[in-house]
Amino acid sequence: xxxxxxxxxxxxxxxxxxxxxxxxxxxxxxxxxxxLSELDEYAVEQALQxxxxxxxxxxxxxxxxxxxxxxxxxxxxxxxxxxxVHVEDDDLHGTDALGTSLxxxxxxxxxxxxxxxxxxxxxxxxxxxxxxxxxxxxxxPQVTQLSEVSVDGGKVTGxxxxxxxxxxxxxxxxxxxxxxxxxxxxxxxxxKGIMAAKKKPVESLDLEDLEIEADEVGLEGAWTKVxxxxxxxxxxxxxIVKDEGEGGKQLAxxxxxxxxx
Amino acid sequence: MAEVLVxxxxxxxxxxxxxxxxxxxARRIGEPVAVHLGANAEDAAKILGxxxxxxxxxxxxxxxxxxxxxxxxxxxxxxxxxxxxxxxLLPSSAEGKEIAARLALRIGSGIITDAVDVxxxxxxxxxxxxxxxxxxxxxxxxxxxxxxxxxKPNSAAPxxxxxxxTVEQLAVxxxxxxxxxxxxxxxxxxSTGRPDLTEAAIVVxxxxxxxxxxxxxxxxxxxxxxxAAVGASRAAxxxxxxxxxxxxxxxxxxVSPQLYIAAxxxxxxxxxxxxxxxxxxxxxxxxxEAPIFELVDYGVVGDxxxxxxxxxxxxxxxxx
Ligand SMILES: Cc1cc2nc3c(=O)[nH]c(=O)nc-3n(C[C@H](O)[C@H](O)[C@H](O)COP(=O)(O)OP(=O)(O)OC[C@H]3O[C@@H](n4cnc5c(N)ncnc54)[C@H](O)[C@@H]3O)c2cc1C
Ligand SMILES: Cc1cc2nc3c(=O)[nH]c(=O)nc-3n(C[C@H](O)[C@H](O)[C@H](O)COP(=O)(O)OP(=O)(O)OC[C@H]3O[C@@H](n4cnc5c(N)ncnc54)[C@H](O)[C@@H]3O)c2cc1C
Numbered sequence: 001x002x003x004x005x006x007x008x009x010x011x012x013x014x015x016x017x018x019x020x021x022x023x024x025x026x027x028x029x030x031x032x033x034x035x036l037s038e039l040d041e042y043a044v045e046q047a048l049q050x051x052x053x054x055x056x057x058x059x060x061x062x063x064x065x066x067x068x069x070x071x072x073x074x075x076x077x078x079x080x081x082x083x084x085v086h087v088e089d090d091d092l093h094g095t096d097a098l099g100t101s102l103x104x105x106x107x108x109x110x111x112x113x114x115x116x117x118x119x120x121x122x123x124x125x126x127x128x129x130x131x132x133x134x135x136x137x138x139x140x141p142q143v144t145q146l147s148e149v150s151v152d153g154g155k156v157t158g159x160x161x162x163x164x165x166x167x168x169x170x171x172x173x174x175x176x177x178x179x180x181x182x183x184x185x186x187x188x189x190x191x192k193g194i195m196a197a198k199k200k201p202v203e204s205l206d207l208e209d210l211e212i213e214a215d216e217v218g219l220e221g222a223w224t225k226v227x228x229x230x231x232x233x234x235x236x237x238x239x240i241v242k243d244e245g246e247g248g249k250q251l252a253x254x255x256x257x258x259x260x261x
Numbered sequence: 262m263a264e265v266l267v268x269x270x271x272x273x274x275x276x277x278x279x280x281x282x283x284x285x286x287a288r289r290i291g292e293p294v295a296v297h298l299g300a301n302a303e304d305a306a307k308i309l310g311x312x313x314x315x316x317x318x319x320x321x322x323x324x325x326x327x328x329x330x331x332x333x334x335x336x337x338x339x340x341x342x343x344x345x346x347x348x349x350l351l352p353s354s355a356e357g358k359e360i361a362a363r364l365a366l367r368i369g370s371g372i373i374t375d376a377v378d379v380x381x382x383x384x385x386x387x388x389x390x391x392x393x394x395x396x397x398x399x400x401x402x403x404x405x406x407x408x409x410x411x412x413k414p415n416s417a418a419p420x421x422x423x424x425x426x427t428v429e430q431l432a433v434x435x436x437x438x439x440x441x442x443x444x445x446x447x448x449x450x451x452s453t454g455r456p457d458l459t460e461a462a463i464v465v466x467x468x469x470x471x472x473x474x475x476x477x478x479x480x481x482x483x484x485x486x487x488x489a490a491v492g493a494s495r496a497a498x499x500x501x502x503x504x505x506x507x508x509x510x511x512x513x514x515x516v517s518p519q520l521y522i523a524a525x526x527x528x529x530x531x532x533x534x535x536x537x538x539x540x541x542x543x544x545x546x547x548x549x550e551a552p553i554f555e556l557v558d559y560g561v562v563g564d565x566x567x568x569x570x571x572x573x574x575x576x577x578x579x580x581x
Contacts, residue, residue: 015530019393039512097372098365120512124393127374128355129362132330136363141441142330145355160329161505163354164272168445169329175441181512182505223371223405227387230398235556240549243563248571251543252579254559258541260463260487260520261579
């Protein structure tokens with residue numbers, strides 16, 4: 001039996017660009033380029049390694065996002081994923097974490113899976129909760145925040161580096177895992193990979209296909225509401241000195257003035 | 262007054278500082294009821310009571326240490342059922358966020374993560390978040406169910422507020438479905454004797470400019486003279502010069518100390534994401550064009566191997 005891997009990838013505004021909110025206080029996607037969340041490249045990479053170690057495996061990449069989110073899927077396909085699923089619907093605009101987890105869970109169930117692989121967090125919302133929410137919704141083990149992961153004999157094992165300890169984890173499939181950026185550099189798509197990606201199938205789904213009502217998601221269905229977003233005032237320009245032998249002393253003077261010494 | 266559940270982060274009953282901050286914030290919206298899972302609740306209850314916990318709901322079960330996250334969600338849900346709180350607050354650690362998310366889903370509530378402030382509002386608690394690498398400040402609230410909010414460390418100064426802190430046992434049944442992820446082994450992190458990175462009032466971080474593991478003692482010496490924690494950029498961590506547990510930034514720890522000193526760090530957006538909310542920022546970098554200088558209250562353009570040791574000596578002299 002083939003190992004069915006679903007990798008969840010998010011399309012996000014480029015973090016090195018100037019990110020803003022739109023008038024309805026959702027992320028303004030028009031004024032900055034979008035891309036595959038860099039932390040999800042690690043998820044794709046680990047899925048590829050799991051596939052390479054398995055006898056028979058197939059990788060589906062899944063995204064919930066606007067039309068342009070297709071770019072994120074293409075990138076993952078060019079890295080080596082086999083096929084893609086894109087959930088796109090106007091009513092999804094403004095969906096929060098709980099709503100996103102509903103849509104992802106339904107799409108994962110529809111696709112069929114043995115293993116779900118996520119990134120540790122998106123680079124825009126940075127909540128780091130979707131993998132746990134998916135495990136709860138799918139009622140399967142959560143094996144999250146892994147810096148090492150492997151799948152063998154119907155089991156997933158991995159290492160989780162927590163705040164106070166490092167843990168070795170183990171769970172039976174099906175399961176949801178998330179991997180950190182310590183799990184290993186993601187490969188670059190090869191020219192061959194990029195060409196091949198163009199021919200790989202991308203299935204498009206909307207809310208009706210997933211039997212989700214419009215009012216369960218989007219801004220209207222959200223469990224949370226953003227009341228205001230203010231750009232952080234620019235920091236007042238600090239004092240900058242050149243070290244000409246006295247830099248350390250001058251800095252000490254400043255720190256003493258601020259009562260840190 | 263309405264009760265507010267506060268999830269206690271502790272190591273064997275030694276309560277970590279972010280929990281005391283949560284208690285302080287919880288008192289703005291109601292009466293804090295602490296939930297202590299694991300051993301030594303009596304030890305924890307003393308300090309929790311001193312910081313305003315009217316009650317400590319305690320449960321200890323081997324499953325908390327044997328399986329990942331889900332048994333703790335079962336316990337918190339039992340506490341939720343017992344109390345019917347006005348809100349649930351947890352620390353914004355990786356585990357805190359995962360527990361919060363699963364609880365929110367179970368009780369049909371929304372979730373807000375990484376709040377840097379929580380206040381009472383007309384329509385329930387209002388959370389402040391610092392987003393897009395701290396370039397925006399947002400105010401949000403939860404519109405469905407009981408607000409579940411995770412709060413970043415250093416978001417409030419812990420205040421003493423004596424309360425009963427009576428320990429009550431909480432009956433918890435761990436569901437079979439919560440035993441899916443076994444913790445096969447656990448290796449506690451060795452203590453460095455320095456303050457915890459996320460809790461420290463002062464953090465001194467080194468980056469690629471430190472140029473080798475053998476040079477990190479230069480950073481450590483400054484940190485020790487100030488009683489500070491040591492941080493590192495991802496470049497320094499990836500090069501193997503310092504442990505990942507000390508990484509500051511988007512995929513490392515997020516810190517918000519009174520004073521942050523960056524030495525040999527350029528100030529990439531992902532690094533800023535983890536330190537931009539520090540109260541006072543100081544940088545030492547030999548490149549006057551380094552983006553980190555846009556953030557600083559005080560910057561020294563110079564070689565860190567000259568400036569940092571000179572500063573360390575000066576700190577030691579002044580402290581006597
Ligand atoms: C600045 C900001 C703050 C926000 N704060 C909140 C909040 O407090 N509460 C709230 O309910 N919502 C919040 N949202 C909305 C929330 O980010 C989105 O609903 C989001 O899709 C889920 O959370 P995340 O992006 O933080 O994902 P995370 O939980 O950080 O993502 C982890 C992993 O889940 C997978 N994943 C996440 N989203 C998708 C997707 N759309 N398609 C495929 N895979 C995905 C990826 O593998 C990703 O690596 C916020 C959004 C922004 C931009
Ligand atoms: C998804 C993602 C997540 C990331 N997460 C993080 C994160 O959590 N934390 C993080 O830090 N980065 C993170 N990064 C990496 C980040 O983009 C930068 O690459 C990194 O922060 C650079 O580290 P640095 O400033 O030490 O190195 P560099 O950018 O190389 O800067 C080194 C600086 O040291 C100065 N210097 C050199 N020698 C000296 C000297 N003798 N004296 C004084 N100054 C000197 C140089 O002028 C230079 O400015 C992430 C990147 C991605 C894509």
